[in-house]
Amino acid sequence: xxxxxxxxxxxxxxxxxxxxxxxxxxxxxxxxxxxxxxxxxxxxxxxxxxxxxxxxxxxxxxxxxxxxxxxxxxxxxxxxxxxxxxxxxxxxxxxxxxxxxxxxxxxxxxxxxxxxxxxxxxxxxxxxxxxxxxxxxxxxxxxxxxxxxxxxxxxxxxxxxxxxxxxxxxxxxxxxxxxxxxxxxxxxxxxxxxxxxxxxxxxxxxxxxxxxxxxxxxxxxxxxxxxxxxxxxxxxxxxxxxxxxxxxxxxxxxxxxxxxxxxxxxxxxxxxxxxxxxxxxxxxxxxxxxxxxxxxxxxxxxxxxxxxxxxxxxxxxxxxxxxxxxxxxxxxxxxxxxxxxxxxxxxxxxxxxxxxxxxxxxxxxxxxxxxxxxxxxxxxxxxxxxxxxxxxxxxxxxxxxxxxxxxxxxxxxxxxxxxxxxxxxxxxxxxxxxxxxxxxxxxxxxxxxxxxxxxxxxxxxxxxxxxxxxxxxxxxxxxxxxxxxxxxxxxxxxxxxxxxxxxx
Numbered sequence: 001x002x003x004x005x006x007x008x009x010x011x012x013x014x015x016x017x018x019x020x021x022x023x024x025x026x027x028x029x030x031x032x033x034x035x036x037x038x039x040x041x042x043x044x045x046x047x048x049x050x051x052x053x054x055x056x057x058x059x060x061x062x063x064x065x066x067x068x069x070x071x072x073x074x075x076x077x078x079x080x081x082x083x084x085x086x087x088x089x090x091x092x093x094x095x096x097x098x099x100x101x102x103x104x105x106x107x108x109x110x111x112x113x114x115x116x117x118x119x120x121x122x123x124x125x126x127x128x129x130x131x132x133x134x135x136x137x138x139x140x141x142x143x144x145x146x147x148x149x150x151x152x153x154x155x156x157x158x159x160x161x162x163x164x165x166x167x168x169x170x171x172x173x174x175x176x177x178x179x180x181x182x183x184x185x186x187x188x189x190x191x192x193x194x195x196x197x198x199x200x201x202x203x204x205x206x207x208x209x210x211x212x213x214x215x216x217x218x219x220x221x222x223x224x225x226x227x228x229x230x231x232x233x234x235x236x237x238x239x240x241x242x243x244x245x246x247x248x249x250x251x252x253x254x255x256x257x258x259x260x261x262x263x264x265x266x267x268x269x270x271x272x273x274x275x276x277x278x279x280x281x282x283x284x285x286x287x288x289x290x291x292x293x294x295x296x297x298x299x300x301x302x303x304x305x306x307x308x309x310x311x312x313x314x315x316x317x318x319x320x321x322x323x324x325x326x327x328x329x330x331x332x333x334x335x336x337x338x339x340x341x342x343x344x345x346x347x348x349x350x351x352x353x354x355x356x357x358x359x360x361x362x363x364x365x366x367x368x369x370x371x372x373x374x375x376x377x378x379x380x381x382x383x384x385x386x387x388x389x390x391x392x393x394x395x396x397x398x399x400x401x402x403x404x405x406x407x408x409x410x411x412x413x414x415x416x417x418x419x420x421x422x423x424x425x426x427x428x429x430x431x432x433x434x435x436x437x438x439x440x441x442x443x444x445x446x447x448x449x450x451x452x453x454x455x456x457x458x459x460x461x462x463x464x465x466x467x468x469x470x471x472x473x474x475x476x477x478x479x480x481x482x483x484x485x486x487x488x489x490x491x492x493x494x495x496x497x498x499x500x501x502x503x504x
Contacts, residue, residue: 038066046073054442057499085234085301089333092297093128106134106286109324109456115349116432116456120326122345123454126338129293129327135285136321137460139435141423141467143262146255146280147177153251153282154180160190162246162295164223166239166437167258168195170209174259182216190219194298196240197222204265221302224449238332240298241448243280243437244291252291254453255280255435256424272418274390279357279423279467281435281453285319290327294451297329323457330438331449339438339452340445343426344370346454350379350428355468357384357425362397362441362498368404375409383410384471388417394441396497399490406480413475421471425464432456433464 042062047055062069108131112120120131140146154161154177161184170178185191193213200206200222213220223240225232245253257278263269264276283291296307330338347354347370354374361383363371374381383405389395402412415421426434436452438444455461 035066038070039063042073060499086333086335088301089297092293092300105130105132108133109322112324112456113349115345119342119345119349119454123326123328123338123342126334126336126341127328127330129290129329131324131326132286132290133324134319134321135283135287135323135325135455136319137281137283137323137325137455139463139467140255140280140282141278141470143257143276143278144173146253146257146278147174147259149280149282150245150253150259151176151180153245153247153253154184156251157184157189157247159248160192161248162192162244162292162299163259164194164240164242164244164295164298165259166196166241166243167199167203167260167264168193168209169200169203169205169258169260169265170212171205171261171265173261177259178212178216181218182212185216185218191216192295192299193218193220194223194240194295194302195220197225197227198236199239221299223298223302225302235332235447237447239448240331241437241444242294242298242329242451244295244451246288246292246295249288249292250284252283252288253280254283254291254437254451256422256437269390272388274388274418274420276420276422277415279425279435283325283453285321285323285325287325287327287453290325291451291453294327294329298449301333323455323460325456326454328436328452328454329450330445330452332447333449337445339436339450340364340367342434342452342454343367343440346426346428346432346434347371347374349432350374352379352429353427354379354381355384355425355427356382356440357421357423357468357471358440359386359420359422359424360391360394360398360439360441360443361385361401362394362443363401364442364445367440368401371405371410372408381408381410382413382468384413384415384421384423384468384475386417386419386421387414387476388420390420393497393500394443396494397500398441400494400498402478402483403480406478406483412478413472414478415471415475419474423467423471425467427461427464427468430458430461430465433461435464 039062042059046058046062058069058073062073124130140149161181163181181191195209200209210220224234224238226234226236243253243255243257255278257276257280258264262275262277300306328338328342330340344366347367354371371381385398389398405412424436424439433455434452435455436450438448438450438452444450
């Protein structure tokens with residue numbers, strides 16, 4: 001039978017003749033029209049309200065791998081929380097602005113420069129938290145000492161303990177922390193706990209941790225749960241990345257450290273000998289109220305329960321401290337990238353020195369431009385990263401920026417392996433610093449819920465300088481000459497990872 005022959009097909013009294021070449025033509029036409037429709041729709045839908053780099057990355061993915069690209073976009077293409085969650089955040093912000101006068105703000109330091117006052121206004125407009133004075137803050141840079149300091153603070157609780165960590169595991173390193181929670185819960189103190197669902201599920205001791213929380217009588221909830229059968233769904237790679245602890249509204253801890261062993265109890269980390277290095281701040285004073293508000297907001301978002309009548313945010317007494325502090329929450333629940341705007345404002349305000357510590361440094365174009373511009377303005381700029389990475393794609397995407405930074409004059413310090421420098425901080429000149437959970441990468445700007453604390457006070461910055469000096473002593477400087485000797489395969493891999501980092 002030749003290719004152009006017609007094949008008769010008989011069904012009852014009806015004779016049907018099928019022309020196979022015609023059928024193939026119509027099939028190919030349908031596929032072509034579908035492909036064109038997908039591409040045209042993508043051009044219309046994807047760039048809308050999306051950064052050009054992100055939009056271009058998505059368009060390239062859909063054009064080169066259409067089926068996979070479309071499926072990925074449907075799964076993780078929306079970088080925002082569901083509408084209900086965003087409305088809850090706006091309700092919280094509105095209530096904070098309306099009741100801001102009732103929150104104690106203490107006495108602010110005099111002679112704030114105009115740029116600082118302007119930046120405070122920006123943070124307040126975006127995150128709804130006021131600048132507060134009369135605060136005290138102490139840095140804790142030793143991993144186990146931080147866990148034990150939090151346990152000591154918990155044991156002094158009289159009314160409540162609020163625990164919110166991206167990763168929370170009961171293990172040998174954190175046993176003292178959990179024992180402290182058990183002790184205060186046994187004597188009637190309310191213990192509330194939030195932990196990220198996706199980050200903890202499947203991790204060692206996950207079920208053991210939940211059982212221990214149940215036994216002590218703690219009220220706990222999973223943050224951003226991905227449980228379709230329970231009607232709980234959002235983009236699965238959104239994370240609540242915050243790390244905070246509040247005791248009675250009087251003492252709080254914020255920073256980069258999770259409540260887990262420094263190896264995260266993962267076999268691959270233990271095999272490689274990896275240990276995390278972190279930085280936490282113990283704070284007292286009116287700013288504790290703002291940190292508590294972040295917890296209360298997340299608790300409300302996950303439970304629908306309003307705790308304002310159980311927590312007196314105006315009762316925090318001013319102390320002898322002399323630090324001005326402002327909390328800046330950020331994440332996909334907010335309309336804008338609050339943390340990115342905070343960092344950008346500080347970088348442009350710097351007059352002498354910028355020191356950044358960020359384990360995952362994958363900057364937006366604007367952030368990269370601001371650092372290059374700072375060097376061109378004669379500002380001394382240093383960046384601390386880890387010599388070894390624990391997340392391959394982020395590690396290689398980060399490396400793709402090194403040449404541009406080095407050519408601009410940025411000093412890059414690589415914290416020696418097998419340690420992962422996980423601290424997140426920014427110091428500007430000798431008067432202002434930021435510490436918190438936020439990395440300087442596109443994930444922290446657009447997908448993660450973060451908490452950052454901006455501090456004005458030369459005594460706090462001096463303490464940060466001591467920590468930076470410790471990091472510098474344990475690091476080696478990366479030079480441009482060394483970097484230009486990288487093999488071609490590394491450059492290709494770094495650049496490919498850089499492209500995928502924009503898929504948001």
